[in-house]
Amino acid sequence: MSDPGASGAGLERAAASAVGDLSHVDDSSQKQGKPRSLWSDAWGELRRKPTFIISLVIIFIVVVMAAFPSLFTSVDPRAANLDNYLKTPSADAWFGYDVQGYDVYARAIYGARASLLVGLFSTLLTVLIGSVVGIFASYAKSWVDSLLSRFGDIFAGVPFVLGAIVILTTFNSPTENPSAVRIITQVVLSIAVLSWPVSMRIMRSATLVAKQQDYVKAARGLGASPLRIVFRHLLPNTVAPVLVYATIALGAFIGAEATLAFLGIGLRPPVVSWGVMISESRDYFQAAPHMLLFPAGFVTITVLAFVILGDAVRDALDPKSR
């Protein structure tokens, strides 16, 4: 292990676990034979976790669903037949039909793409902006730090739903019918613009604590450059809380997509998404609960998979939790 900070942490960990858990002592003696990095260590642990495998399989299925919906259904999600008005689930249509006579199963399959895209891009953008600004702020001079923190406060000060309503109605008047790409981009951008300060704060406070640790001081004393300290010493120790936030946020953002659709300002027909389906069901769900339950179930299972995945990754990355 060429990295003084990491091996120091490894020793400390071995010492700590020797007190409580004997099985870890074997682990650390193995490690000395074949040095491994924190991430390959984590990967070794993850491979053995059933929850990790299950969540990966679910995510894989949802991604395939989003990429090639025709593999799962041959029904056109936009083929409306009013004869099928609110028909309950049957052998013909597993999830029944909605108020327009659309096949709910086909729409739930085709809806994966838009919902997943919104969740994924908003999370990526939010975490990326937040982490970069957060690390930079905690590492910069104090006036830059407070300037960036206040700049984040400006966006965090706008309540989420409210801010999204103002942004989306400003750029699309309610009578307009914007194209699918445009509305998806707008929803992603509004979510990211309003959410990045949260991940910035998490990253900043995690870095502030990690910066004071001895291994960072040691690395600095050995002459490591700021970039090396950030990537080799700080990031592995601060990425866990951001990762936990990101997985939860991905769920929240898929939910936010649904909320905005529900308020009539997010994605809207003809785009097919789980949010659009849930919002279409709102006036009928006493009479036809299947219209609500199936898309809501898809949302729940997808989010579940992401959160379980994040949990497993966090446990594997965080030496303290072992």
Added chain:
Amino acid sequence: MGRYVLRRLLQLIPVFIGTTFIIYALVWAIPQDPFAGKCGQRPCPEAYISAMSDKFNFDDPLPLQYLKYMGNVITGDFGDTFSGISVGEQISTAYPTTVKLAIVALLIEALIGITAGVLTGLRKQGFLDNLVLVSTLFLISLPVFVTGFVLRLYLGPQGLDLFDVGVDATDPTFAQLILPGFVLGSTSMAYVARLTRSSIAENRHADYVRTAIAKGQPTRRVVGVHLLRNSLIPVITFLGTDLGSLMGGAIVTEGVFNINGIGGLIFRGIQEKEGITVTGVVTMLVLVYLLMSLIVDLLYAVLDPRIRYE
């Protein structure tokens, strides 16, 4: 500490100006014609346009418009809508309801969330842990309006009739707000539980906890004083900043339960293009949010002696 508070208060001013200016610009400057659709199918009469332009300072450049507006707000004058209704009056009738709702939601989420988080953080991998994990996942993944509709249907008068959901228009009681408050706080409750759980689980093996146990402190004291105080710091941050987002997010819950709060006010304001209502309400919300984040920052120093403000 005194100097820190003063500096922090001074820092609030640019943030307040920045946020309110962004909203002001979004509401007034980006839509090209503030009179579009105001007078039905025909264009507005000249006299109306000039009177309203005068009233809302449309002829001034945007920063000047904003300054004039803020100057009035500071003296407590939120202005009148196009139709002449006082925005200050609108806010003073709607605001207390939403504040009440948000506080009920915050109390419920803190109580249930922290309890669940502490119990599961101390005892990972048990039945309770899995139960809490699954139910928090469920709450996170369900959009608030789904939770709202389902709970209203099954726990309200049409279902089990456990809760009174006929909320008084002007002055709802706390009992009437329990169900809406639960719905409003449900997502955050899951976050609080998970944050507390991961934080407790992380600190449980810390040196100071081992020391406390080793010197013979009773478990109750180790958990309640040593562990909780250090683990609740991220949770307090979350709860503090959450009050602002709860008030803003109340718009959906208020819609589901027909509560007359600021959510409805904003929604009507946007649909009827009464920009001045929107900016007025948002200004108040931003103020609440900023003061809460200040309080959270000050609590940091009290809770975590490692953090020093000089």
